[in-house]
Amino acid sequence: MSDGDRPAADSTGTGQAAPPAGVGLPPAGSPAREAGPQGATEPATPAEPISRVSLGARAAGPTDVVQRDPSRFRLRTKGRARFGTVFAAVCFLATLVGVLVLAALLVDIVRDGWSHLSPEFLTSFPSRMPARAGVKPALLGSIWILVLTAIVAFPLGVGTAIWLEEYAPDNKFTRIIETNIANLAGVPSVVYGILGLALFVRAFSFGRSVLAAAFTLALLILPVIIISSQEAIKAVPSTIRLGAYALGATRWEAIRLQVLPLAMPGILTGTILALSRAIGEAAPVILVGALGFLAFVPKSPLDGFTVVPFQIYNWISRPQAEFQQLAAAASIVLLVLLLTMNASAIWLRNRYSRRL
Numbered sequence: 001m002s003d004g005d006r007p008a009a010d011s012t013g014t015g016q017a018a019p020p021a022g023v024g025l026p027p028a029g030s031p032a033r034e035a036g037p038q039g040a041t042e043p044a045t046p047a048e049p050i051s052r053v054s055l056g057a058r059a060a061g062p063t064d065v066v067q068r069d070p071s072r073f074r075l076r077t078k079g080r081a082r083f084g085t086v087f088a089a090v091c092f093l094a095t096l097v098g099v100l101v102l103a104a105l106l107v108d109i110v111r112d113g114w115s116h117l118s119p120e121f122l123t124s125f126p127s128r129m130p131a132r133a134g135v136k137p138a139l140l141g142s143i144w145i146l147v148l149t150a151i152v153a154f155p156l157g158v159g160t161a162i163w164l165e166e167y168a169p170d171n172k173f174t175r176i177i178e179t180n181i182a183n184l185a186g187v188p189s190v191v192y193g194i195l196g197l198a199l200f201v202r203a204f205s206f207g208r209s210v211l212a213a214a215f216t217l218a219l220l221i222l223p224v225i226i227i228s229s230q231e232a233i234k235a236v237p238s239t240i241r242l243g244a245y246a247l248g249a250t251r252w253e254a255i256r257l258q259v260l261p262l263a264m265p266g267i268l269t270g271t272i273l274a275l276s277r278a279i280g281e282a283a284p285v286i287l288v289g290a291l292g293f294l295a296f297v298p299k300s301p302l303d304g305f306t307v308v309p310f311q312i313y314n315w316i317s318r319p320q321a322e323f324q325q326l327a328a329a330a331s332i333v334l335l336v337l338l339l340t341m342n343a344s345a346i347w348l349r350n351r352y353s354r355r356l
Contacts (some may be wrong), residue, residue: 109335113328121329125295126311128321135330137294138311140196141210142337144298145307148214149221156218157225161267164226165233166255192220193287201288201298208289211301216284221274228270232263247295265349272345276338282309308334 122135160181168174196216236259244254260267282290285307293313294306308330315327335352 024073028267032319035112058130059140060285066110093354101334106335109328109331112325113330113332116329119331121326122333123218123342126293130326133315133323133326135308135311135333137297137307138306140297141294141305142279143286143308144210144301144305145214145217146275149217150271151277152214152218153222153225155273157222157271158229158267160226160228161233162224162260165230166251166259168316181223182227187221187228188283190282190283190287192216193284195219196288197283207302208291208304209302210298210305213288213290213305213307214301215276216288217281219279220281220284224274224277225271228274229267232266232270233259238264263353265352268348268352269345272341272348276341279307279341280309280334282307283314286310286313308337 009314100263121134124132124137128135134181144224164178165175168177193216196212196219200206200212200215202204204212206215240262241254243252244258249257285305289304290310291304291306292310294304297304298305312327312330312334315323315330318324
C-alpha cells in the first residue's frame, strides 16, 4: 500500500481515521455552527440589524400588531367628528320642530278656549246657544267608556302576555300568534270601529251603547297592552324564577309572587298609555254610535253616549266662531284628562319601584 492510499492519521488521538477532505463539512454559503456549552454545535443565525422597530416587534410577540403612526388617521378622525356633530345638530332640529309645532298648537288652543273654561262649562249640557253649552255628557261618557275599557282590556291583555311568556311552547303556532298581535297594533282605528259595529252593535245586540263602545276600544288597545306586558315580564331576570323554583314554589306561585310584582310598573305604564290613546279616539265611537247631541248623562252601560273627541268634532264643524272656541275649550279639558292619566302612570311606576 502506498502512502497515498493510507488513511490519514487521527489527530485527535482516538485511534480512528480522520474523514476524507470535504466530508462532514457544511456546504459553502451555509451558516456556520457555534459550539454549545457541552461541545454541541448549533447553527449560527445571520446577523440582524438592530432597530427600534425590530426590537418593538420582538418584544410585542408574534400575535400583537405594532402601532402605526397616529398622524396618518388625523384627517379621518376630524371628518368623523365633524359628521357626528352634524348628525347631532340634525336630530336636535328635528326635536325642535316637533316641540315648536306642539307649543304653537297649545298656545292657539289656550288662546281661543281659555275664556270659556268655567265650572258651568263642565257641568252644563250641550245647547244651540254657545253661552249655555257645556261638555258634561261628553266628559262623563268618556269616563264611563274609559273605566269599562280598562275592566275588559287589562285582565285579557295581562293574561295573554303571561301565557305567551311563561306557559306557551316555543313553536310555530306561538310565533304566528305573536306576529298577528304585533300586526294588530298597527291597524287603523276606523277598522276596529267597523268590527265593533258588526260584532258588538249588531251580532251581540248591545246596540249603540256605552258597552259596545267599551268593547270596541278594548279591542283597539288590547295589542298594545299585550306587547307592553310581554316586554315587562321578559325584563324580569330568569334568576328570580329559578330561585323561586329552588325554594319549592310552583310556576303559578313564582309568577304571582315574584314575576308580576317586578313587572307591574311596566305593565301599568303600558296600560295607562294605551287607555290614553283610547280616550282620544273619535272614529271608532262614531261608527259604533256616539251621539252628536246628548241631553242626558249615561247611567248604565246600555245607555246612549257621547265622548269628548266627538263633541269637539261636532262643535268645530259649525261655522260660528263661538262654537269653535267651545271646541278649543273642550280640547283643553281633554288634554288635562290625558296629562292626568300620564301623570298617574308615572306615579304608579315610581310607587311600585320604591316598594320593590
